[in-house]
Amino acid sequence: xxxxxxxxxxxxxxxxxxxGDDLPSxxxxxxxxxxxxxxxxxxxxxxxxQNDEIRKHITMISVARSxxxxxxxxxxxxxxxxxxxxxxxxxxxxxxxxIYPATGNFExxxxxxxxxxxxxFSINFLRGKDEFDDSKPYFCKYRKLGNLxxxxxxxxxxxxxxxxxxxxxxxxxxxxxxxIEPAVMHMVVWG
Amino acid sequence: xxxxxxxxxxxxxxxxxxxxxxxxIVASITTGxxxxxxxxxxxxxxxxxxxYSSDFAVDALKVITYINVLRTGEDFGRITSMGxxxxxxxxxxxxEDYADTKTLSPETTNAVVATLxxxxxxxxxxxxxxxxxxxxxxxxxxxxxxxxxxxxxSYPSVCADPTDKTKEIDRVFYYCTPGISNFLExxxxxxxxxxxxxxxxxxxxxxVGTRSESRIYIMGLQxxxxxxxxxxxxLDDPANPLTCRQIIIPTP
Numbered sequence: 001x002x003x004x005x006x007x008x009x010x011x012x013x014x015x016x017x018x019x020g021d022d023l024p025s026x027x028x029x030x031x032x033x034x035x036x037x038x039x040x041x042x043x044x045x046x047x048x049x050q051n052d053e054i055r056k057h058i059t060m061i062s063v064a065r066s067x068x069x070x071x072x073x074x075x076x077x078x079x080x081x082x083x084x085x086x087x088x089x090x091x092x093x094x095x096x097x098x099i100y101p102a103t104g105n106f107e108x109x110x111x112x113x114x115x116x117x118x119x120x121f122s123i124n125f126l127r128g129k130d131e132f133d134d135s136k137p138y139f140c141k142y143r144k145l146g147n148l149x150x151x152x153x154x155x156x157x158x159x160x161x162x163x164x165x166x167x168x169x170x171x172x173x174x175x176x177x178x179x180i181e182p183a184v185m186h187m188v189v190w191g
Numbered sequence: 192x193x194x195x196x197x198x199x200x201x202x203x204x205x206x207x208x209x210x211x212x213x214x215x216i217v218a219s220i221t222t223g224x225x226x227x228x229x230x231x232x233x234x235x236x237x238x239x240x241x242x243y244s245s246d247f248a249v250d251a252l253k254v255i256t257y258i259n260v261l262r263t264g265e266d267f268g269r270i271t272s273m274g275x276x277x278x279x280x281x282x283x284x285x286x287e288d289y290a291d292t293k294t295l296s297p298e299t300t301n302a303v304v305a306t307l308x309x310x311x312x313x314x315x316x317x318x319x320x321x322x323x324x325x326x327x328x329x330x331x332x333x334x335x336x337x338x339x340x341x342x343x344x345s346y347p348s349v350c351a352d353p354t355d356k357t358k359e360i361d362r363v364f365y366y367c368t369p370g371i372s373n374f375l376e377x378x379x380x381x382x383x384x385x386x387x388x389x390x391x392x393x394x395x396x397x398x399v400g401t402r403s404e405s406r407i408y409i410m411g412l413q414x415x416x417x418x419x420x421x422x423x424x425x426l427d428d429p430a431n432p433l434t435c436r437q438i439i440i441p442t443p
Contacts, residue, residue, distance in 0.1 A: 054232060
C-alpha cells in the first residue's frame, strides 16, 4: 500500500527530482547565506579596525600621560627614566615619542620619526644633556616584539601633539640660564 | 486522500515560501548588523577624543603657568638687552600688578600674550582660544580676557568675498577687559562649536589700607577649532563693549 502511494506521487506533474523540485527555494537560501556571511565578515572587519584604533588611541594617551607627568620635564634624565619605566609595561603596540621646541619645524614629522626609528635623530628634536653631559634628543621608542619598524607602516600614521614645558639651559646676552620653555611632545603608535 | 495529493503538489511552493521567509529574516538581521557596524565605536572614539581634548586644554594651561617669562614682556628670541635678564613666572607678574593697581601693566599684558603665543604656537593653525581670569564670586568680573582668533587681514573687499582664495587669514590677539560678565557664554561659545576647557584657581591679593585682601579667581583656557565667527571680528572697535585692543607679537 505504501509503495503504491509513492508511485502515485512520482507520477504527478511538476516533479523534477529531489533537488530539482527544491531548486527555486535554494536560490533565496543561497542569497541569504551569501548576504549574511558578507555582512558578518564586513562587521568583523569594521569591529576589529575600530577596536584597534580605539586601543591605539588609549595607548597613546596612557603613554603620554606617564611620560609627561604633570606636563613639566625638568631634565633629560627624568624623561629618560620615565621612558625606561614605560617600556617595562609591555604595551600591545609600538610607539615613538619625541619632543619638539614650540618654535620647531613640524613639516617633516613623519620623516623625522621614520628616520629616528633607525637611529638617525632629526635636528628638529629638542635636545637635553645626559649624566655625562652629552647632548641627547628627547626621544623614546618602544617596539613590540615582532612588530615592523615604523617606516614600513607610515600609512597608518596618526600623530598626536601634547603641550609640555621643558627646562633647558640657554645663553641669553652672554649669560647662561636655566629656562622653562614651551615645547610639544609628538607621538606615533603603530602595530 | 485528496488532501494528501494537494500537499504533495504544494511541496515545492512551500519550500520556496520558507526560503523567502528565511531571506527576509536574514535581510532584516543583516540590515541591523550593518547599521550597528556603521555606528560601532563612534561613541567610544568620541569619548577617547574628549579625554585627549580636555587633557590638551589642561596641559596647555599648566604650561602657561610653568614657563618663564622676561619681566620686560619681551620674547626670548628677540632680546635686545645684553647682560643679566630678569626671569619670572607669568602668575608672579600678574599677582604683583594686581596687588599694585588691580590691573595689568603693559609689560605684563605683553608677557601674557607672548606666553600664550609661544605655548600654543604648534597648534596655531588648528585652534582659536580664550585665556582669562575671572572672579569666582558673583557678579563675575573679568580681570582680563585674551582672545586668540584667526582673522582675515586682507582688504575688506577681499575678505567679504567668500569665493576669493587669495585672502590672508592671520592669528590675531585681542586683550580685552570686558564689563559684561557672561560674554563668552553668550557671544562666543555658542558660535564656535565644541569647546575644550582647562581651569585653575588663583588667589590674588591687594593692599587695602594696612591689611591685605584676597580674592579667588578662576584662570581658564578654552580652545575650539579655528573658524570664522562674525561676532568676533574687529573687536578693537571703540564702540565694542568688550573694550579690546589688538596686541601684535612678533613671529620668531
